[in-house]
Amino acid sequence: MAAVLRKLIQGRLPALAGVLCRRSGNEGHLFLNSSGSTLMQPRCGYSSPTESVIVEMDKATGVALLKLNIPPVNSLSLPLLTELAIVLDKLEMDKHCRGLILTSAVPNIFSAGLNLFDMMDKPNEHYSEFWRAVQEIWIKLYGSSLANIAAINGSSPAGGCLLALCSDYRIMANNPHFTIGLNETRLGIVAPFWFKDTLLNTVGKRTTEISLNLGALYSPTEALSLHLVDRLVPETQLLSAATEEMGRWLQVPDHARQITKSMIRKSTLEGLLNQREADIKNFVEFISRDSIQKSLQFYAQSLQKQKQHIHPPSSSCRQQISSVTFARSPWYSLIQRS
């Protein structure tokens, strides 16, 4: 079974694998730039704000801390997804790496989900390439042989929530301004079946039904009560809590944990692996419809408008507005009763 998982992971993006540069003089740190061309150039200074995926490897424990770093909101664009795929391949192939903690380097945001602009006003070839990259990340993360903990240090809608759902364990910063959930229907789009399956496997059918239909975004406390996340901690303790939790997962022999994980996730992964091309075709057909494009444009504009209503838009104020607009959910009480 572990071999099955490994096979799922390896052999994808083979041309890109192995092009990561390891920072000399700062052992165990991998840095990638959002421009593909810089990937192959060994570099000696890595404090540039354009670093989009940062990996800090603790060689003593074999735990990689991976930080998404695309301000302002870590939206999952095609370049970011491509870089992330390379990093994940590299970590899977590193025999010293046993665990992965996924977090964000951007204050208050884990990830805003898929980049809206990759799904708007583009040729079908772009949609197709973009969707393949989204699939790729899900396959790599959900099928990862590493112990994987999400340290959710900010809002995490839609694709951001999916990233967290791929982990084995989710710890969220207990900040009431943060929200998490699959809110796709609120944008006038539909979470694909494998987003749905990932949520379903985590929170069960009834919560999935209500959450997906209503596009619900939850506060950390709500998310905990629905088992969308496993634990809440004060923001300042998030990374230490994730590291401590990782210790628990790494006490289990890798092969036993990997085979168990594979047993539980294999059929869900195969659901997509067996029909990737059809899924891409569906996505392209759906996203290129005029009505869907209009919905997305309207939604993207509404994000802009929220900002225009406030002068000046302090980041804490903006955070509150997003939370109030998307998170206060009357349907939460329905779930509580169910």
Ligand SMILES: CC/C=C\C/C=C\C/C=C\C/C=C/C(=O)SCCNC(=O)CCNC(=O)[C@H](O)C(C)(C)COP(=O)(O)OP(=O)(O)OC[C@H]1O[C@@H](n2cnc3c(N)ncnc32)[C@H](O)[C@@H]1OP(=O)(O)O
């Ligand atoms: C039949 C079915 C077949 C196939 C399936 C078909 C379709 C399914 C397709 C896809 C599934 C989609 C998954 C997704 O992930 S869609 C993305 C959903 N994301 C969101 O709804 C989040 C939107 N953003 C926010 O709510 C807030 O930005 C956030 C709470 C994250 C942060 O708030 P804050 O107040 O701090 O920042 P803002 O001022 O709102 O934003 C700053 C800046 O960033 C831009 N932005 C925000 N989110 C995105 C995004 N997802 N993509 C691109 N850009 C984004 C925002 O517009 C601002 O830009 P600017 O004004 O230029 O500074």
